[in-house]
Amino acid sequence: MSTFTDDEITAALSDLPGWSADGDAITKTYEFADFRAALDFMNRAAGPIEEMDHHPEWTNVYNRVEVRLSSHDVGEVTSRDTRLATVLERVADAS
Numbered sequence: 001m002s003t004f005t006d007d008e009i010t011a012a013l014s015d016l017p018g019w020s021a022d023g024d025a026i027t028k029t030y031e032f033a034d035f036r037a038a039l040d041f042m043n044r045a046a047g048p049i050e051e052m053d054h055h056p057e058w059t060n061v062y063n064r065v066e067v068r069l070s071s072h073d074v075g076e077v078t079s080r081d082t083r084l085a086t087v088l089e090r091v092a093d094a095s
């Protein structure tokens, strides 16, 4: 696991549409058809999240899920965050 410089984060985000850097985290707001679809996304992501043992800060309001990824143990963005973002993209695309 490695921490990223700002330039490395920018490079990694070019493969992650809708994601942006925000301080010590990367963030994205997903929008779904309705509340159930948003919860379905969170439930389907739960398995991969547990397998990775790397957990998002996320908030659901109606059809939106705001996701914030940061590696709490080091207080920075690491490859674990960009890997989890990639997994969440895959789960959201399968919606």
Ligand SMILES: C[C@H](O)[C@H](O)[C@H]1CNC2=NC(N)=NC(=O)C2=N1
Pocket (backbone or CB within 6 Å): 053, 054, 055, 056, 069, 070, 071, 072, 073, 074
């Ligand atoms: C003990 C366990 O591996 C850690 O608490 C994991 C769990 N999930 C985690 N998730 C995130 N985002 N950052 C962490 O540092 C972290 N640590």
